[in-house]
Amino acid sequence: MSTVKPRIKLDKKEAKKGDLVEVKALVSHVMETGQRKDSSGTPIPRKILNKFTCTVNGKQVFAADFEPAVSANPYIQFKFKAVESGPVVLTWTDDDGTQIVGEEQITVS
Amino acid sequence: MTAGCNRRQALLLGVGGVALVTGAWVAPAQAANDAQDLVTKFTGGKKPQEARVKLDLPEIAENGNTVPMTVSVESPMTDQAYCSEVLVVADGNPRGGVVRFHFSPANGVAEANTRIRLAETQNITAVAKMNDGSCYMAVKQVKVTIGGCGG
Numbered sequence: 001m002s003t004v005k006p007r008i009k010l011d012k013k014e015a016k017k018g019d020l021v022e023v024k025a026l027v028s029h030v031m032e033t034g035q036r037k038d039s040s041g042t043p044i045p046r047k048i049l050n051k052f053t054c055t056v057n058g059k060q061v062f063a064a065d066f067e068p069a070v071s072a073n074p075y076i077q078f079k080f081k082a083v084e085s086g087p088v089v090l091t092w093t094d095d096d097g098t099q100i101v102g103e104e105q106i107t108v109s
Numbered sequence: 110m111t112a113g114c115n116r117r118q119a120l121l122l123g124v125g126g127v128a129l130v131t132g133a134w135v136a137p138a139q140a141a142n143d144a145q146d147l148v149t150k151f152t153g154g155k156k157p158q159e160a161r162v163k164l165d166l167p168e169i170a171e172n173g174n175t176v177p178m179t180v181s182v183e184s185p186m187t188d189q190a191y192c193s194e195v196l197v198v199a200d201g202n203p204r205g206g207v208v209r210f211h212f213s214p215a216n217g218v219a220e221a222n223t224r225i226r227l228a229e230t231q232n233i234t235a236v237a238k239m240n241d242g243s244c245y246m247a248v249k250q251v252k253v254t255i256g257g258c259g260g
Contacts, residue, residue, distance in 0.1 A: 020217045033226075035203050056215070063211035064221070069202050071175040071224040071257075078210075081217035 004028055006102035008090055014107045015082035023054065024077045025090055027100055033068035049074060049100070051093040056106065057086030082108045144198040144205030148236055148246075151196045157236050157244035162195075164235045164247040173227040173257030180210065182219035182237040182245070192219035194238045201231025226257035 006027040015021050027049070034046025046068065054062040061080045074092075085108045092100040148157075165179035184192040191214045197207040210221045219237070227233075230253050236246045 033203075059215065061213055061215040062221075064223070065209040065211075067206040067208060068204065069199060069207040069226045071226050075222075075224050077222035078216065079218050079220060080215055083215065 004100050006090060006092070006100055008088075008102045008104050010088065010104050010106060013105065014109065017082060017108055019082045020079045021082050021106060022077065022079050023088065023090070024075075025102065026073060026075045027092055027102075028073050029092070029094075029100075031066075031068065031070060031072040031074060035068070046095060048095050049092040050095055051091075052076060053091050053093075054078070054080070055089045055091075056080060057084055082106060084108055142200055142202065142205045144200040144234065147196065147198050147205050148234065151194075151236055151238065152244045153242075155244055157246040159246055159248070161245040162235050162237045162247040164233065164249045166233060166249050166251050169252045169254065170227060171254045173229070173253040173255055175224045175257070176227050176251065176253075177222065178225050178233070179220065179222040180235045180237075181221075182212075184219050184237075184239065186212070186214055186217055186219060188214050191240050192237050193240050195219070195221070196236045196238075197225075198234050198236075199225070199227060199231055200234070201227070201229045203228060207233070227251060227253045228256045229253050 006025055009024045011022040029049050030047055032044055032047040036044045038044055048068055050066055052064045053060055062078050066074060085106060088104045088106050090102045161183040163181045170176045180195050182192040192212050195210040198205045199207050207225050208223060212219045232248050232250050234246060234248045236244055238244050
């Protein structure tokens with residue numbers, strides 16, 4: 001699972017201090033609810049990315065807890081205020097503990 | 110008055126049986142969706158006011174598998190006053206919880222967008238919690254043409 005590469009887009013790579021930067025991210029994942037059954041009637045086990053976090057320069061700015069009611073290939077969009085340059089790290093955590101990590105750079109002038 | 114039951118007893122048995130069946134049927138249906146419990150737990154028993162929260166969802170969702178949803182909360186988002194959390198619940202899904210957003214003053218605006226699954230036509234509720242503990246909410250009904258919970 002760690003080979004999955006999330007698609008992350010910042011609406012600007014360079015921002016003035018105080019500007020709002022919009023983050024859009026899409027990650028490929030089944031988000032299996034655990035409610036479905038396969039053709040032989042056995043339940044398909046749950047597999048959900050249950051936690052999403054975003055840190056800018058090591059500080060957490062945004063997080064979300066996903067339930068099975070979040071669509072497959074979860075998409076997330078939010079904004080943060082540009083304060084300092086640094087890496088924007090997005091992390092998704094799976095039910096089994098594996099993590100999908102993506103990174104972008106933001107330059108603040 | 111020999112063995113078996115007479116008419117009156119049979120009738121009683123019938124009523125009892127029906128009550129038993131409906132009782133058993135209703136109980137799991139209520140227990141299944143915990144949307145209301147989640148909201149109560151989130152707000153700490155307070156009743157949130159219907160204000161400041163904007164829940165943007167389509168009126169009719171053709172495909173319940175992926176319904177775009179935007180939640181925004183009116184808040185200055187400063188260190189003194191900001192929206193810390195938003196809980197989204199759906200009352201017609203197998204489980205009530207949908208998503209929970211954790212905001213911080215570093216967000217600048219309390220706004221997030223994601224795509225959700227809806228099993229059927231139902232009400233979606235977004236409850237926002239401010240850093241001072243006050244709660245606000247918004248409710249929106251979405252009509253779903255094709256349900257999004259597989260099966």
